[in-house]
Amino acid sequence: MDWSREEVEAIVADYLEMLTLELAGQSYSKTLHRRRLQEKLNNRSDASIEFKHGNISAAMMDLGFPCIRGYKRRSNYQVLLATVAAEQVRGKTVLDTVALAAVEQPALVPALTDFAKVKSDAPKKENRATEAVNPLLFKAVKRDYLEREAQNRSLGLAGEEFIVQFEHWRLTQLGLGRLADKVNHVSQSKGDGLGYDVLSFDADGKERFIEVKTTSFGRDTPFFVSRGELALSHGAKDQFHLYRLFEFRKAPRLFDLSGSLDQHCVLDPMTYRASFG
Template identity: 65%
Template structure:
């Protein structure tokens, strides 16, 4: 037989408050003593989360007041949507731009509550392409075990000054390296992986607000900045991350642009080279801080970077 909590003890008070709260939400008990909801309708779900939503709305009142008037036009109304014509399109949310604000507004103001979740999630907007309006949001948990992707960088091997330049690599190998440099799909996938990694890293450090500010700048602001991802260290210092992705080993050479090289020198205190390798099989990465030419041997004509 279970021992009852003594009256007026902290444990008893908590139990009374909890029972009253569950009763207010509509729970009853069946013959076995298990909690039972009246039904599984949307109205019941809304009731269950009403207090939590009221607290959330109060907490985010300033954000809603500031952004709802200008962003409301993106949201579909009941009269906009024609079920037979819906053409759903997903958009990954990164950074803190308009898409992030839309996701946050939807999660706060739509009637069905949205869980904040645990850890880092990949957030998506669902657009109806037929009307160009937002009709849904969802998020999925990060599936990658990022604790296993971090690797040591290869040591740069210095070649004696009187040695002949290294040119003894097979044409097929060189072609594959050039192909990877032109492979925008591979490059974009690598950048998105690093965005997710940076979110995870900052959340692990307890810096959730900084994690939400990680931005895929090559997509949100365009190419030509000299880096791909804006992130931060634990103290809030900016990290300008240039991502280079390969399906081959970590020693595989890669190409850099003159702009990337110059930017790495000008912003050497913030610049980070993130090298993703074995990407198609089991992605691993290492990061190098500072100017590119500190870590890599650069061919002066092609800007082919290597660690030898």
């Protein structure tokens, strides 16, 4: 049974309240929120509510917001949900304040000794079959906190330094100490226009070009790639690796996308360069 506008408004409002608390670093009970929410819904099961939370996570990411940890993104959501989410985030000054603070705060390299627990499986590329949502709906309210986090140079640098340490550990574990000592933070030693951040090596000694993308949020959080990074992933697909670091401030994890990025991700063009010749 389709969700009514009243139900969608209730669950989105509750989601935004939990998201605000989470970004502010305050504790809350998802179970308690769900029980209170069920009183406003039309006999929805726990599973139905959880699935809808995943839909809201996807809509919030499309609006440029982080989502609640544990509510996995489910992209095929209804237009009504997109409309309600866009309506409700307008004028949420506290949510805006805590979201900006979360994405703009400086970062340090975490003190981590067990790199063996860092690797994770990558999300699977989805064939999205969402109802057509007017893109202007999102542009009218979009502040894009995820893009602001991607521009956080302190966070990006901390992530790159973490990967330098991780690669040194990985190669040392393989008994390749000489190669481990050659791992190079090239975005610092040579500049950031190469299309990758860290030069490392495969077990056979072949150079590995690692582009690092870091977020404080969950595994499914979208990231941004430049034209140069995308071109390198095509031109050096046997050597290119994108390491996606997530949950960086809490307990860093990473997954590895090797080769051409478009085989792993849905790439949405965000901006265009306009010229007259």
